[in-house]
Amino acid sequence: MSDNALPATQTPETAPFSRTPRLLRAVVPALPFLWLLIFFLTPFAIVFRMSLSQPATAQPPYTPVIDWAQGLAGLWAALGELNIDNFLLLADDYLYVASAFSSLRMAAVSTLLLLLIGFPMAYAMAKAPENRRPVLLVLVILPFWTSFLIRVYAWIGILKPEGLLNTVLISLGLIDQPLQIVNTDIAIFIGVVYCYLPFMVLPLYATLEKMDWTLIEAAQDLGCPPWRAFWRITVPLALPGIAAGALLCFIPIVGEYVIPELLGGPDSLMIGKTLSDEFFKNRDWPLASAVAVVLLIIVVGPVMVYRELETRRLEKAR
Amino acid sequence: MTEARTEARTEARKRDSLAIGAVRRDFAPWLDPHAKPLIRFDQVTKRFGDFVAVDNLTLHIYEREFFCLLGPSGCGKTTLMRMLAGFEEPTQGKIVLGDQVVSGIPPHRRPVNMMFQSYALFPHMNVEKNIAFGLVQDGLPKQEIADRVAEILRLVQLTPFARRKPDQLSGGQRQRVALARALVKRPKVLLLDEPLGALDKKLREETQFELMDLQVNLGMTFLVVTHDQEEAMTMADRIAVMDRGTIRQIAPPGQVYEQPASRYVAEFIGDVNIIEGRIAASDAGRLRIARTDGEGELAIEAPPGVATQTGQEIAVALRPEKLVLHREPPAGAQNLLSGEIWDIGYLGDWTIYLVKLASGQIVRVSRANASRFVEQPLTWDDKVHITFAPEAGVLLTQ
Incomplete structure (x- = not known):
């Protein structure tokens, strides 16, 4: 019975921990850090080191290679040969700069499209009768039950010149020549918006679902027409959801490779595709690594900005 | 003309000679057959599917009256108020405010303001902006908005808190912001939905008297919805006791208590x-x-x-x-x-x-x-x- 005689000051949250071994208490929070260390930070260190190397026709295809036989001296010798030539090349070569900008533009436009489509969807879901919401939620998640690749391939079937869309449009008499959609940027936009829609809708829905709709009634009661109440009340209060959805979509779209590869044309410039070409076609691992590092920096930037804004918002609320 | 009215009123008073409870001197427009009501619910029915929330109800409320709708939850009192605010449309019957039939007019064009039970303060705006919101919607000049907000902040004693966000206020302060936000528009009728429901007992009693003073000083018409009979008894000029969508009795508090019209009213009050x-x-x-x-x-x-x-x-x-x-x-x-x-x-x-x-x-x-x-x-x-x-x-x- 002595187990039950916990001091009154202990809160229910901390109480169970007092009986768990100290070691376990230290290990549990350490596990995710360990995971990130092994599977993210270490590979990134390798990639970063590779981005400072030079390509070589050898195995592995870059120099310098650390000669571990010489011990620390070998490590120092290798480190001395590292330089930032690859990054200078990236900044110099129009192709890389253009593909980076093209990716950012592609991601920005897609995110905007996703917001324009996703917001009304999430809004309608949040406004739907409570007993119908779980069904709508499942419908949003349903595409995940099929392989991502298969879904992108299915879009080829729909969009290609003799595909479903063109057949229907021609048989309706709306067009007489099939539209060339596959292998254009439009196909990429369609694929990206389709694939990322759940990532936009879900955070928006989570925010809007918690929304206190009497605030809208209060705004109307104070003389605010419904559309203005939407801009003055609903949108500002949904901002955290908008930011979360936009980031969840924007970041992976910047580095998106599969969709532009399958649906885009030869001149669709995306940094993910450039990276892959550099790595597999040109076998220039160091340059590909440099592209990967730049991509990471591009993507981490907006996350840092968001975190900063969020902290400032929370501090203000205090 | 005025003499005739005074006489009619005195006559009516004699007929109804029991003046019980806290009666405002010379204020009983409902006894004056010539008085024109400010709000008229005329045979109003509201159905939600099969449920009849308000059942063929007729009710007159006069200018400067402090009127309480009192009843258990589900008796239709809130629906009645929401119909006046414009959030619900009556299924049958009409609602007249002043000289205007308000049915079909959207809430943002009605000259009434509501204080919500949850207060419904905008969490992303500070006290000042919350209060100014309604005036901004009306497109008033900036200086006038600032003056009126400052004036109402003084009235509800919240001047030092003007820059705070709602989540940095106590329950009582939030209640006063909600009140100020509705009052600052100087509505024809102020609707209050369970205005004191979220306050603790002591604060509730104090606020009751504050509300009464405010209403008399501003000369405004207040319509309050409450399930708390003590609240209704203290504040109201007249109480309408409601039961399943109908009114069982409308009378001043003392009369409702001492001359209940039915067993339901007698048992509901006290x-x-x-x-x-x-x-x-x-x-x-x-x-x-x-x-x-x-x-x-x-x-x-x-x-x-x-x-x-x-x-x-x-x-x-x-x-x-x-x-x-x-x-x-x-x-x-x-x-x-x-x-x-x-x-x-x-x-x-x-x-x-x-x-x-x-x-x-x-x-x-x-x-x-x-x-x-x-x-x-x-x-x-x-x-x-x-x-x-x-x-x-x-x-x-x-």
């Missing part, structure tokens, strides 16, 4: 003992009632204007504080109920005695503890006799 019986005889305004439990007769005063006939089944409502307890049956008592003390509740200012009659009925008697010491205090199982004056009993025919 504590009451109901003695059932039959009219045995009637003479010179006095009724003799034969008790259904066969324990004798009661004598009560016949209420004016209520048609009664001998043999009619009726109920007598007796408020606990109007009953007197005796150890020995007093000689010559017209109304005598005998029993023994079943239970005692000591509240400090009052003591509640539950007396069990021979029939098994429990009668509630309350006694003010006017002196600090009692020589022979009553205790459990003591034989007691209850008497009351003939005018203390209220005859209920419904």
Whole structure:
């Protein structure tokens, strides 16, 4: 019975921990850090080191290679040969700069499209009768039950010149020549918006679902027409959801490779595709690594900005 | 013209000579047959699917009145208020505000403002911006908005908190922001949905009096929805007691308490003992009632204007504080109920005695503890006799 005689000051949250071994208490929070260390930070260190190397026709295809036989001296010798030539090349070569900008533009436009489509969807879901919401939620998640690749391939079937869309449009008499959609940027936009829609809708829905709709009634009661109440009340209060959805979509779209590869044309410039070409076609691992590092920096930037804004918002609320 | 109106009012007052409770001097527009109501609900019905929330209801509310809709949850009082604000449209009937039929006018164009039960303060705006919101919507000049916000902040004593966000305020402060936000637009009618529901008891009492002062000083018409009878009794000029979409009685608080129109109203407002019986005889305004439990007769005063006939089944409502307890049956008592003390509740200012009659009925008697010491205090199982004056009993025919 002595187990039950916990001091009154202990809160229910901390109480169970007092009986768990100290070691376990230290290990549990350490596990995710360990995971990130092994599977993210270490590979990134390798990639970063590779981005400072030079390509070589050898195995592995870059120099310098650390000669571990010489011990620390070998490590120092290798480190001395590292330089930032690859990054200078990236900044110099129009192709890389253009593909980076093209990716950012592609991601920005897609995110905007996703917001324009996703917001009304999430809004309608949040406004739907409570007993119908779980069904709508499942419908949003349903595409995940099929392989991502298969879904992108299915879009080829729909969009290609003799595909479903063109057949229907021609048989309706709306067009007489099939539209060339596959292998254009439009196909990429369609694929990206389709694939990322759940990532936009879900955070928006989570925010809007918690929304206190009497605030809208209060705004109307104070003389605010419904559309203005939407801009003055609903949108500002949904901002955290908008930011979360936009980031969840924007970041992976910047580095998106599969969709532009399958649906885009030869001149669709995306940094993910450039990276892959550099790595597999040109076998220039160091340059590909440099592209990967730049991509990471591009993507981490907006996350840092968001975190900063969020902290400032929370501090203000205090 | 004015003289005629005053005369009519005096006449009406005489006819309805019972002025009970806290009555505002010379304020009773509902007694004036020439007075024009500010708000008229005309045979209004509201259905939600099969559920009838408001059932063919007619109600007139006058300018500068503090009017309370009182009833249990689900009685339709909130629906009635929301129809006036424009959030619901009546299924049938019409609502008139001033000279304007308001049905079909969207909420943002109606000259009424509402204080929401949850206050509904905009969490992303500070106190000042919350209050200014309605004025900004009206497109008033910046300087006027600033002046009016500053003025109302002073009125509700929130000037030092102007820059705070709602989540940095206490419950009482939030309530005052909500009030200020609705008041600053100077609406024809201020609607208050359970305005004090979220406050603790002490603050609620203080705020009741503040609201009353505010309403009189601003000369505004207040329509309050509440389920708290104490709140309604304290603040209202008139109370409408509602039950399942209909109004059971509209009267000033004192009248609702002392002259309930029906058993429902008598039981809803305050504590009451109901003695059932039959009219045995009637003479010179006095009724003799034969008790259904066969324990004798009661004598009560016949209420004016209520048609009664001998043999009619009726109920007598007796408020606990109007009953007197005796150890020995007093000689010559017209109304005598005998029993023994079943239970005692000591509240400090009052003591509640539950007396069990021979029939098994429990009668509630309350006694003010006017002196600090009692020589022979009553205790459990003591034989007691209850008497009351003939005018203390209220005859209920419904």
